Amino acid sequence: MSKRETVTVPQEEIAKQREYIHLLKESGLGKIKRYSISTFGCQMNENDSERLAGMLCDMGYSEAQNESESDLIIYNTCCVRENAELKVYGHLGALKHLKRNNPELLIAVCGCMMQQQEVVDHIKKKYRHVDLIFGTHNLYKFPELLYNASVTNGMIVDIWESVGLVAEGMPIARKFGVKALVTAMYGCNNFCSYCIVPYVRGRERSRSVEDIVGEVTALAENGYKEVMLLGQNVNSYGLDLGGGLTFAKLLKEVNKVKGIERIRFMTSHPKDLSDELIEALMDLDKVCEHLHLPIQSGSTKVLQEMNRKYTKEQYLSLIDKIKSKNPDISLTTDIIVGFPGESDADFQDTLDVLEKVRFDSAFTFLYSKRTGTPAAKREEQVSEEVKKERFEKLLEVQNRISKEINDQLLGSELEVLVEGLSKNSMETYTGRTRTNKIVNFKGTGDMVGRLVRVRIDRIQTWSLEGVVIEQVPYYA
Ligand code: SF4
Structure with missing residues (x-):
């Protein structure tokens, strides 16, 4: 059974924060505290930001229209691509003058980037106007950390190594009124050779079925109609909990929640997509006919180097199986262009997969070196020029296919x-x-x-x- 430890947000910490806000009001600042959160990266980060917003609302904060009228600015960061990291540094630099004009302003940075020691060192050195740095594993401690940052002059830094925690009972402020993100599991065990996620999000930890169904039930009671179950690889949901629990079994339970009309999920790793899940996709009435199944490359050689643990042929036969059970399913994917050592022939294999599968759409990315990953150390990096050429070609092919698929819907x-x-x-x-x-x-x-x-x-x-x-x- 599970070896994980569940930690509940300590309510006294939130009460402590409310007390602090009260103290600030009493001391004459006399205004409602306002926050702004900028979220970079994936839906897991979006969901974490909803938790931060929930805690802040419970503390009496309200959302600001923009950063310049904020008393607290938070950047919830992503380290999957270099661009997102550079943007964060750019934003942090631009905040210097806001802080100069308003020394009471608190600036916090959290999320995946902060789980990298060199990033934290860089911020400590170059962005001394930042008040609080925390990571992905201690998000539930935010009230305490914010309190400490509020009463201390220096920078507070609190980064934890992954210790297998799942925090339940945190308040949450949702962004959308119709559909909601629900985290099913945290972390990833796969170590794809280009990806930093397992290093910054830790190993897989599943939430219990009861906690997930409880959250979905509360959402339905509040009028939400659609849930998106999230995990870096939802197909391995439950393995850490034992007892034969699987993602398909979780879907069956969520499917029973009254008031929920649609269930979506992401992301699925092809190597773990079971027959049971393919059946569930077909049988469960609320589970939508859409599967996001990242292939990353169409070349078996590149897939091996990416440590993806499937071949081009295995992926294609998986797609055949899915389509034979559910011919109307919409398929989407992720593709990385210009992985180190990707030859023209490898790239042609990717185009070949596009033509054979005919994805409804594809999220395409230029390979970006991530320090600390095996792929970053490889010498045969593809030049930017070649990457861009291939990227354009990929877009051209995929856009044509997407349009052709959509054209068939005219009049339906x-x-x-x-x-x-x-x-x-x-x-x-x-x-x-x-x-x-x-x-x-x-x-x-x-x-x-x-x-x-x-x-x-x-x-x-x-x-x-x-x-x-x-x-x-x-x-x-
Ligand atoms: S499955 Fe691979 S790409 Fe996805 S989060 Fe895990 S290591 Fe990264």
């Missing part, structure tokens, strides 16, 4: 969960199909959070447009 009637107003519009609403396609249409405010049937009358590469025909009754 699709079920859409309405999420809200489309950006920059007062009457165009937006939502997603079960296959995760964005659909825009003329609608009304009362449709938000409801399922509607939309007839598609215009196709774009990345979205669809249509007309609402009817509202759809709920399943449960």
Whole structure:
């Protein structure tokens, strides 16, 4: 059974923080504290930021419109790509003048970047105006850390090595009113040779079925209709808990929650995608017909060097199996272009996979060296010029396929969960199909959070447009 330890956010720490806010008000500053959080990276980080926001709301903070009116600025960082790291440094540098104008301003930096000692050393040296640095493993201690940062003049640094914790009972402030992110498990055991995640997020730790179902039930009671179950590799959910628990079994339990209409999940590692999960995708009515299955490269040689533990042929036969069970499923993927040693022939293999699988869409990335990973030490790095050329080619092929797949939807009637107003519009609403396609249409405010049937009358590469025909009754 599980060897993990569950830690609950100490409520007295939140009470301590409220006390501190009260003290500040009493001492004459007399204004509501405002925070802003900038989140970099993946949905796990988004979910962590929702937890930080939840704690801050419980402390009496409210969200600021922008950084310049904030009393507390937090950067929740990502170290998966160099660009995201450089952006954080750029932002931190720009905060210097805000801090000079407002010495009461607190600046905190957390997330994956902070789990790297060289990053922390760099910030300590170059960005001395930062007040608080913490990592991914002690997020639940944020109230205590913020309190300490508030009463101390110097910089507080608290980074933990992974010790296998799962923190439950933290308050959370959700970003969306219709769909919610729910972490199913933390960490990763896979050590893909290009990836820093296992080093900064630690080994796999699954939350219990009861805790996840409890969270989903509370979401349904608060009107949420869709949940996205998150993990770096949800396909190995439950292995650390023992007792034959699997992700498919978790899905079956979440599928029973009344009021939830749709269940999504990400990310799935191809090597761990079981027949049981493929069946669950087909059988469970609320589990959407969409699978994000990162291939990363179409070349078996590159896949081996990436330590992905499957071949091109194995991936393709997995896709055949999925499609034979569920022909209408939408498939999406991640692809890295320019992994060290990737030859033209290897790249052609990737294009070949695109043509054979015909993904609905692909998230494509230029390979970026991550210090501390095996791939970063390899000598045969691909030049930026070649990477960019291949990237453009990849986009061209994938965009054509995406458009061709979407073209087939012209005139069809699709079920859409309405999420809200489309950006920059007062009457165009937006939502997603079960296959995760964005659909825009003329609608009304009362449709938000409801399922509607939309007839598609215009196709774009990345979205669809249509007309609402009817509202759809709920399943449960
Ligand atoms: S499965 Fe591979 S790419 Fe995904 S988080 Fe784990 S190590 Fe990184």
